[in-house]
Amino acid sequence: MREIVFDTETTGLDPQGGDRLVEIGCVEMLNRVPTGAVFHAYFNPERDMPAEAEAVHGLSASFLSDKPKFAERAAALIEFLGDAPLVAHNAGFDFGFLNTELAKIGMEAVSRDRMVDTVAIARRKHPGAKLSLDALCSRYGIDRSHRTKHGALLDAELLAQLYVELMGGRQIGLELAADAVAVTETMVAATVSVSRTFRAPRPHAASEAELARHAEFMAGFSEPLWSR
Template identity: 75%
Template sequence: MREIIFDTETTGLDPKKGDRLVEIGCVEMVNRVQTGRTFHAYFNPDRSMPAEAEAVHGLSETFLADKPRFHEKAAELLEFIGDSPLVAHNAGFDFGFLNAELDICGLEAVSTTRMVDTVAIARVRHPGAKNSLDALCTRYGVDRSHRTKHGALLDAELLAQVYVELTGGRQIGLELASVVEDSITIAAAPTRIRERVFRPSRPHVASAAELERHAQFLESIKSPLWSG
């Protein structure tokens, strides 16, 4: 199965308030193995870059000034992603910006039925734990030492490794794999997640018969140390 793991960088948090997409990175996987094919692009957002956003990804107005507008790369991007499921961390955010840019171009939105949210999967696998990309990289032993700032392609490549672990992977920690086919269900429709089966605890108190045999055994020991 072909899947696209992707990440975005933006000028802010809300496309409805005028924030724009400034970078996208996509990694192709087939049967949960990276093929080496990627798509990466920076975009001129035609607006200022807030300092707090630049502090996160390091993309300045000057750097983006000579980059193409989204509409200039839209066809190439859509050809790359095709009709494959799209995997992202906190996918609703990335889908929101991607579809906002497509709307500005007069293009059809990408259906959210294709969305696979690794945050939702992580919350099921590790309830109550931190599920940021950094935290998951640490949990699964994914090297992120070269990640000094957020970058769309770099984060997509890290997420691809994390996604493999979340859906079975190398069984780090001797955990039993979740059923891989459930991963998209977990992300797209959390209410359909199969309920966890809790088994009663095993008895660990000695029975009366066992206690009696133990007492008989102790009586058979000659000059035990504990008799003083």
């Protein structure tokens, strides 16, 4: 099954109030294994960058000023997404910005039926726990030491690892068990197929001389417990 894990960075929290999408990162997975195929783009938001947003992702208006507008990369993005389920952390936020940008250029919205929200999955698995990406990566031992600021592609890559864990992991133990069964069957088959020459057992009883030395040794004990 093909799935796309994605994340976005924006100028703020409200796409209907004028905030814009400035970065998107997408990671392709097949059967919950990353294929190495990604889509990553920065967008010129055609507006200023609030200081509080820049503090989160580090993307300044100056840095984004020469990047393509969303409309210039939209077709390539939609092609990469295809018809796969779309996995995001707090997915309603990311879908809101993506669909607002698509609406601005007259393109069809991405159906929310395709939305897979890892926050909702984590809430069911860990009620009452912290549900941020950082907190969940710590819970599952996912290395995020290189994450100094939010970044759409980096966060999508971390989320892909987290998604696998939230869905039960890759069940490596079962795979190893299957391998062990295969190896055992091979060994049994090999053992059955080998013809062996019968060899009579070697004598193993003590000799008369050995019995005499043992009796002499035991006589050296005075009042042994076993003779009471």
